[in-house]
Amino acid sequence: MTAAMxxxxxxxxxxxxxAVGLAPLAAIAVDDPSEMLSDPAQEARAExxxxxxxxxxxxxxxxxxxxxxxxxxxxHVVREHVARGESNRxxxxxxxxxxxxxxxxxxxxxxxxxxxxxxxxxxxxxxGVVAFLSFxxxxxxxxxxxxxxxxxRLTDLTRPR
Amino acid sequence: xxxxASPPNxxxxxxxxxxxxxxxxxxxxxFWRMLSGMRQGSFDPHxxxxxxxxxxxxxxxxPGLPPAQGFGAADLRxxxxxxxxxxxxxxxxxxxxxxxxxxxLKDRLPIWGIAYKDKPAEAQGxxxxxxxxxxxxxxxxxxxTAIDWGVSGVPESFLIGPGGIIRWHSAAALDEATARRTLxxxxxxxxx
Numbered sequence: 001m002t003a004a005m006x007x008x009x010x011x012x013x014x015x016x017x018x019a020v021g022l023a024p025l026a027a028i029a030v031d032d033p034s035e036m037l038s039d040p041a042q043e044a045r046a047e048x049x050x051x052x053x054x055x056x057x058x059x060x061x062x063x064x065x066x067x068x069x070x071x072x073x074x075x076h077v078v079r080e081h082v083a084r085g086e087s088n089r090x091x092x093x094x095x096x097x098x099x100x101x102x103x104x105x106x107x108x109x110x111x112x113x114x115x116x117x118x119x120x121x122x123x124x125x126x127x128g129v130v131a132f133l134s135f136x137x138x139x140x141x142x143x144x145x146x147x148x149x150x151x152x153r154l155t156d157l158t159r160p161r
Numbered sequence: 162x163x164x165x166a167s168p169p170n171x172x173x174x175x176x177x178x179x180x181x182x183x184x185x186x187x188x189x190x191x192f193w194r195m196l197s198g199m200r201q202g203s204f205d206p207h208x209x210x211x212x213x214x215x216x217x218x219x220x221x222x223x224p225g226l227p228p229a230q231g232f233g234a235a236d237l238r239x240x241x242x243x244x245x246x247x248x249x250x251x252x253x254x255x256x257x258x259x260x261x262x263x264x265x266l267k268d269r270l271p272i273w274g275i276a277y278k279d280k281p282a283e284a285q286g287x288x289x290x291x292x293x294x295x296x297x298x299x300x301x302x303x304x305x306t307a308i309d310w311g312v313s314g315v316p317e318s319f320l321i322g323p324g325g326i327i328r329w330h331s332a333a334a335l336d337e338a339t340a341r342r343t344l345x346x347x348x349x350x351x352x353x
Contacts, residue, residue, distance in 0.1 A: 056313035056314070057313060069278065069304070070304070070308075070313060073304050073305070073308060074308070077305075077308065096212070097212065098212065098213075098308060098309060098310075098311040099212065099311050099313070100311070
């Protein structure tokens, strides 16, 4: 083992140890047990709602996954509303009223999002048409038979010298 | 089916070659427009949500940050002239950056500040160091009022028109160009 290799191995070991050591800390930052509702059914509902809400600071994480301050506040708000007995729809409307549809990780079907929602169907249709056309072509007559001239040229070209 | 047997159609071949170029070109133009819009301030990727616009300010009443006087929705709805409401915090770097701009603005447009999730002592120190651009300062310690306004981070500014209607919103630090091109003309039009 060269010195450089040994250094690299030590570095890797340090990174690994840090990652393993810090993982529980990260989990605690997001999931402070004191945030949770005591009723497991209500807590599960709150988590399901939170998983549908975008963390506006990090933008591609849900508020349940994020440890940003705003995400923590919004988690708290969701739990307050759940404890008050509001429906999922009411809580979602409360959020959309303040932050717009952008806060919903699953956007509603509107004129602006029609293309987004129909894209899988469109992709399937286009793919189907392309596949149909190329299959039909493959099943066609194949290349035309060689003419007499061509056959003569081919024999000439492949004749052993 | 004779298509496979026929020699490759040059027009079709050119079309196939051009299609990726056209797509890449279109994407490039769209991206360039986004970037230039960001530079000129006409496009802000963080500002795609502003449901508060053209609505009255939400209900709230916040204590003041001594010695400044606090305010609430009732004060904003009683307004006869426009006011800029600015959410800030001592722990926020862009807030420090926009303070000179707010100080340059305060004589032309009154600015009311809301200290967002900030310890009063630290917010007071920050305002003092920045030369206090605020006519009034309220303290939103829990951050719940900010959520009712749809604030996703500091600094954020709202132009409040007469009657407490939100007329303009910015989720970025105010700069000189935005103030001159957008904010001040809009405030002037609300005054007449």
